Structures are given as C-alpha cells and as structure tokens.
Ligand code: 8ID
C-alpha cells in the first residue's frame with residue numbers, strides 16, 4: 621500500500637538549509653509513474669540548486685535529487701511499457717515534450733519544455749517520486765539499487781561526455797575533478813572504453829581514491845608547479861591528451877585546458893561553476909585545431925548504455941551511504957571539498 625505521507629528533504633528558501641520532514645505522497649498523472657525511491661545519489665548540482673547559483677530559477681519549496689533508484693509502485697492510465705514492481709530511476713531529465721525538433725532528434729535534454737528533477741519539479745530526496753514514464757531509467761532487476769543510483773546522473777553524464785570527446789581506445793583523456801562524483805565514474809568509464817585516464821584533482825585522499833579507480837597518473841592541482849607540463853608529460857608522447865573532460869567546480873581549469881590539449885584534441889565542458897567563463901587563445905585554437913564543446917547529461921539511449929556498462933560489472937565506483945535525514949551534512953562536506961566519490965542517501969531513515 622502507498623502511504624499518504626512520506627519523509628522528504630525540503631528546501632524552503634534558496635540559500636537556506638534542507639529540512640527533513642513529512643510531506644504528502646504525490647499522485648502520478650496519466651503518462652507518469654510513481655517510484656518508491658530506495659536510494660539517491662547526491663550530485664554537486666543539488667548543491668547549486670540549494671545555493672541558487674545558476675542563471676535558472678528552481679521551483680520553491682523544492683525537493684532536490686536526481687539520482688533516485690527504486691521500485692515502480694503506481695502508473696498512470698497511458699503507461700503500458702513499465703510494470704508495477706519494475707526497478708526504475710529518476711534522472712535529471714524528468715520529462716520533455718517529445719515533439720520539438722530536439723526531442724525528435726533524441727537531443728531531449730535540449731528541449732525548451734524539459735522538466736528537471738530536483739530543480740523545476742520535485743526530485744528523489746523523498747520516499748516517493750514521480751517521473752514521466754518515457755524518461756524514467758529502466759533498471760535491470762539484477763542491479764544493486766544502492767550502487768546504481770549515482771549512475772543515473774554521474775555515470776550517464778560522463779559516459780556521454782567521453783563519447784562526445786571522440787577519444788578512441790588507446791588514446792589519453794584528462795579527467796579534471798577526477799576525485800569527485802562525476803570524476804570517479806569518468807575514470808571507470810574511460811578505462812572500460814579502452815582509454816588511458818589522467819586524473820587531476822587535489823589532496824592525498826583523492827590521489828589514493830583515483831589510483832584505486834584506475835587512474836594511470838595523478839596531478840595534484842594544489843601542489844603542481846606546472847600543471848600544463850605535468851599533464852603533457854602524463855600523455856605518453858608528451859604532446860598532451862587527445863581529450864579533456866572538465867568536471868571541476870572552479871573556473872581555473874576551464875581557462876587552462878587549451879594549453880595542454882593535443883592539437884586536434886577535444887575539450888568537453890561538463891562542470892558548471894557559477895558565473896564562470898571558458899577562455900582560449902584564438903590563435904592556438906585555429907592553428908592547433910582545438911575543439912571546445914559542452915555536454916549535458918545524456919538521452920534515453922545513453923542512459924540504457926551507461927546502465928549496461930554497470931550491469932556488466934565494468935563500473936565499480938565506491939560510495940558512502942547515509943540516511944536521507946543526514947543530507948545537509950553531505951552538502952556541508954561537499955562545500956568543504958571533502959567528498960571523494962559519491963554519497964548515496966538511504967530514504968528509509
Ligand atoms: O550534464 C552535465 N553537464 C552535468 C551533470 C551532472 C553534474 C554537470 N554536472 C556538474 C555539477 O553541477 C558540478 O558543477 O558537474 C560538476 C561536478 O559535479 P560532481 O562531480 O557531483 O562534484 P564534486 O563531487 O564536488 O566533484 C568536483 C571535483 O572537482 C575538484 C574537487 O576537488 C572535486 O573532487 N576540483 C575543483 I572544486 N577545482 C579543481 C581544479 N582546479 C578540481 N579538480 C582539479 N582542478
């Protein structure tokens with residue numbers, strides 16, 4: 621039976637703190653499913669939503685979260701292709717119009733009418749969350765719900781970004797912010813895709829964390845005297861990595877990547893530091909044929925592929941589990957830069 625009330629973490633005011641309290645269980649519309657969320661990963665995007673530091677307003681009050689894994693408990697009358705009892709996930713793209721030019725071409729995250737979980741609609745930091753049936757992630761029954769939760773944003777996003785980088789097996793890719801949530805998954809997906817990952821992050825904890833995840837080298841941005849030279853040296857022949865995936869939540873690396881990318885290489889921007897700009901010299905960009913692009917989550921097919929890598933046992937990223945009631949502590953650790961990998965909240969306490 622579905623209860624009428626549930627536990628949730630609610631943000632009442634941008635810039636405030638989340639409050640753990642009971643709220644009503646929502647009811648799914650005709651094209652929606654209701655998912656009993658068991659676990660949800662905590663993404664740095666949730667912290668941006670809390671702080672309101674992006675040029676896009678959130679709904680308010682807001683239930684955050686967009687890496688929610690659980691069990692379908694109810695479905696609307698139009699939903700035919702997912703059953704009550706199936707495992708499913710709430711991801712960042714909660715729904716889209718399905719008929720605009722971007723949706724028609726499967727670039728559904730670009731839809732002007734996209735609903736964003738934990739941002740423009742309530743997300744997965746509650747025990748029962750709603751998603752459009754077309755968009756909820758299909759999670760195979762043999763996948764651990766706790767471990768797969770962060771694949772629904774972190775895994776999916778870096779998998780798509782690595783594909784967008786065009787890097788081929790055997791090539792080098794620099795992962796900037798490698799010790800964080802997205803970075804940890806990027807190291808694992810890069811390895812699984814046959815790439816040589818170069819990790820860039822700060823501190824001994826993150827060095828050890830990245831080494832355990834398969835980074836072939838680690839450059840400490842807090843200690844390196846010449847990051848550009850260090851990254852180039854780590855790329856085998858010294859000409860720089862073929863691709864750079866920028867996941868850091870600071871502007872500096874976005875200004876620096878063009879200095880160490882290999883000629884004809886691709887810089888993929890994924891991290892979203894507030895008020896930041898990407899800058900590169902026009903001369904080098906032209907004569908070294910440097911590509912600079914953005915990558916924003918992934919579509920439903922990318923989701924299925926990212927989940928399949930996980931299901932095959934290729935992605936084993938360590939994570940820490942705490943109760944949903946402790947979400948604010950996780951944010952505080954994230955602000956302090958003390959989270960290596962991902963935190964996952966258990967909605968049962
Ligand atoms: O679709 C997208 N584009 C998308 C999807 C999901 C998340 C974008 N994001 C964005 C988030 O909103 C956030 O801005 O990606 C960014 C990273 O999210 P995250 O991985 O969840 O954050 P984290 O766990 O805090 O990791 C960030 C890492 O960056 C390192 C930190 O030490 C941390 O490990 N870092 C920083 I801050 N400055 C650095 C620097 N100068 C750095 N690493 C290297 N060099």
Ligand code: ZN
Pocket residue numbers: 663664665666686712773774
């Ligand atoms: Zn996210």
Ligand code: ZN
Pocket residue numbers: 716717718719720721722723724728731732733
């Ligand atoms: Zn659309």
